[in-house]
Amino acid sequence: MPPAALLALLFFYPLALIARQAFLDDSGVANFAEVIHVLHSRFFLNALVNTVSISVAATAGCLVVGLVLALILAFVPFPGSGFIAQLIDTFIALPTFLVTLAFTFLYGSAGMLNTGLMEAFSLPLPPVDFLYSAWGVVLAEVTVYTPFILRPLLAAFSLVDRGQIEAASVLGARPFRIVRQVILPAAIPALIAGGSLCLLLTVNEFGIVLFIGAKGVITLPLLIYGKAIQESAYQVACIIAVVNIALSLGLFSLYRIAAGRLGS
């Protein structure tokens, strides 16, 4: 099968070479000293903690925002809500760094929000400076990855029996209770599948973090880029890449299991 051979040459072979370069030195002898050194280094642990915590926070944000938006779009529709849902969907096709660039103009130190607040309250310094911290990355990732939650949620909600909701509502159930007892159980598989996809995508995210360019916010992909391209330390880059790929593949299996449950 030529496609499989092509993928093996262009993808799996390079992947194997990353692992090889991570664990073997130039003469082809197994060398774990460097691996242990990197895994214990401050920059690596820092990036690992950053990656995981940003990813978890962004996914939680995507789940909450996605759920609220989907509930309103599906059950309290307004004129034009179908068009709005499509519009949000096209965000999937746009480059992720667009949002970061926009945030610089909105929330940057010379952005609209800060200048507005400084003019209104005659402040000497910009009062809002979350953008250049992990929170800036989290907010940008929530914007970019919420559509990935919204899509399966809207699909799941379209299968919820409207008659059941009307009946519960006529019988006097409050909206909050209907959401909890009728709608949420139907949404849980979609939330799990969408959430694990978000975890995977946010762990792998590169453009947003690169564009924010904050010194304190280094994630694993950014560290790999820095080590390989800026410092030409290929073995270190490969060791970090092995960890990053292992993390991603673990999340990918989680997503496949969740999506498989959703399908059955």
Place this chain on the structure above:
Amino acid sequence: MLVWSRSGRLVLWVLFALLFGVLFLAPLAVILLSSLADQWNGVLPSGLTTEHYSEVVSGAAGSAVKASLITGFLASTLALVSGTWAALSLRLQGHALRRLLGLLFFIPSAVPSVSVGLGLLVAFSHPPLLLNGTVAIVMIAHFVLISAFTFGNVSAGLARLSPDFEQVASSLGARPAYRLWHVTLPLLAPYLVAAFGLSFALSMGELGATVMVYPPGWVTLPVSIFSLTDRGDIFAGAALTMILVAATLILLLGLERITARATGS
């Protein structure tokens, strides 16, 4: 209808408008505004100008648009051929093998793009396969990253296809090649176009693998936007981003119209 009271609905709609406005509308609007901004010291720009557009068009934009379009087109075409081929031949395999190979075709979408670029650098920097520093390595990186999406879209289309048409064609004596070309592929066409559009859009916005492998002289739009903003020229960066967004949207809308016409809906 979940919420019956008028005021309750209004509150929810205001909440929706706020979330949508802050998260989705404001970023797009502000990129458009800043790409046209003259001087921006206050809350709003003091005037509008098309200077940034003429600046980037006369500078890096022309070659960047060309590099992005050529890379996107070639990588997406290759991904489409390979993804369709893979999806069609997997259909003939047994259940277990189909699951395993299907999974393998999806794995590139799960690996971080920077690592894909790193792998290509490590693998193709020595003879006999010396590709480092060529345009081909950028195409390969894009192909690897989008191949899973093309394969997924085409497989999803195949799964929805009713086998009746092919069985009828087969019982009428159509040979496999004739059946593929005149029955299966035309039925798949909408999914093929959608797969091509999505992978083209993804390729246009690809940054992680490209910054690892791009040779001088083949700077794609995202890379050139990054170098502009990194230099502090954020207004020119915004103008180039608008060009990228416009190119992507025109491409997607154009392909959508072709599909709509082809399916007659």
